[in-house]
Amino acid sequence: MSDTDILSNQQLRDYLEELPHWREIPGAIAAVFQTRTSAAAIELFSDIAGAAEMDNHHPDVDWRYNRLFVSTTSHDAGGAITARDIALASKISERAEALGAKPRVDLIGAVEIGIDTDDPAAIAAQWAAGLGYKVQEDGSLADPDHRKPAIWFQQTATPNENRLHLDIWNPYSQSAKVLDALKEQGVAIDEQYAPGFYVATDRQGNRFCLCTEADR
Known part of the structure; x- marks a missing residue:
């Protein structure tokens, strides 16, 4: 190789x-x-x-x-x-x-911003212009200096009411500890996509995903 x-x-x-x-x-x-x-x-x-x-x-x-x-x-x-x-x-x-x-x-960890949209191409350049980001080959946006969180567009015909969410990346070996902390705080956890990611919803309906490298 x-x-x-x-x-x-x-x-x-x-x-x-x-x-x-x-x-x-x-x-x-x-x-x-x-x-x-x-x-x-x-x-x-x-x-x-x-x-x-x-x-x-x-x-x-x-x-x-x-x-x-x-x-x-x-x-x-x-x-x-x-x-x-x-x-x-x-x-x-x-x-x-x-x-x-x-x-x-x-x-070890990373944070990305996900945006629900039915037309990523219509808004990607606007976000890139505002942040000084570059549009990647896969349509996501990246900071040329690798300092700010990446942005990706979740294409869906039915965007969520709260269109922005965070993807919080942790090693799979650390995910149980984070999940336990979330559950102790009363966060609703959807595990249907686990262990690749868990969808967390706070008591006001805001979503974020706990993501791992497992099973991807």
């Missing part, structure tokens, strides 16, 4: 079995590492930058005190995950372990 070949869902699942620090999120794989100090986080950041330069393949890294939130995807492959991402993730994990960084799978 070439380093630039896009991985199938099964190939990605197989690779992630060997990368316990990493999980799939929309359009990328992600990990979070926690160090003892902020200085140690900077050292790990520097090691990640060195690995990225060596591979000429650069992840997104968000430094927050003693935590690094890392994600990687292949932008030249249309934002898909390739063998290069797996190789880079493996090197990052090796450097994190060498520095004694703690993986925090429980902190």
Whole structure:
């Protein structure tokens, strides 16, 4: 397999079995590492930058005190995950372990905004113009700087009264804890699409989806 070949869902699942620090999120794989100090986080950041330069393949890294939130995807492959991402993730994990960084799978996540519409093409460019986003090949919208949440259009002949909802991505291994917290708060949970996603409705009828990488 070439380093630039896009991985199938099964190939990605197989690779992630060997990368316990990493999980799939929309359009990328992600990990979070926690160090003892902020200085140690900077050292790990520097090691990640060195690995990225060596591979000429650069992840997104968000430094927050003693935590690094890392994600990687292949932008030249249309934002898909390739063998290069797996190789880079493996090197990052090796450097994190060498520095004694703690993986925090429980902190991996992402948020997308879903919009119900019977005609996505009629509104996609308007949202893109307002946010400075780019329209993707699949019709969704993405921030060119990869900082703001992605937007996707849920095409339906009967849009919900509340047309906007959040898709909250968590690793499947963490979903039970989140579901329990929602149920304790009296949130109605529709599990007919589980474990790929659960539709949550608050007491005022607002919806959001708890999404996982499982069974997709």
